[in-house]
Amino acid sequence: MKVLGLAGWSGSGKTTLMVRLIPALKARGLSVSTVKHAHHRFDVDTPGKDSYRHREAGATEVMVASGQRFALMHELRDAPEPPLADLLAKMSPVDLVLVEGFKREGHAKIEVHRADNGKPPLFTDDDAIIAVATDRDMETGTLPRLDLNDVEKIADFAASWAGGS
DSSP: OEEEEEEOOTTSSHHHHHHHHHHHHHHTTOOEEEEEOOSSOOOSSOTTSHHHHHHHTTOSEEEEEOSSOEEEEEOOTTSOOOOHHHHHTTSOOOSEEEEESOTTSSSEEEEEEOGGGOOOOSGGGOTTEEEEEESSOOOOTTSOEEETTOHHHHHHHHHHHHTOO
16 A cells, blocks of 8 residues: 655644545545544543443453444553554555654655744655645745645645556
């Protein structure tokens, strides 16, 4: 599977770009999955539900399944956070996995840079960044500069990079 990250500072528009990019890539014939890194404690379960009670009782993994979807929750307990490669190994094969976050990992990334954020660019310190999607005119060296508001052009770039149409 090809793995392409969207990396940037908080508030740069990574999630907004991600949800616009997914259908644009699917329209180009690519199957797409996503991985989102959370820097805080999160829960996909509801207190009081059976699956929540299973986890609270100490189960390492709990799977909830229906006719529409399934979700596997794995409790790390005191184990360290797994690296991105370990998480990707648990996913079903697709043409492209888009990763939001994990900006310090070594996979290929498009930097999402917004002028209003007032943060420095990441590409100057990260050789894994292959393009910069920004809303301003900025020097990106040899990296392609993509208009952050032109999702179709960003999708063209990502699809071409992934070997799709």
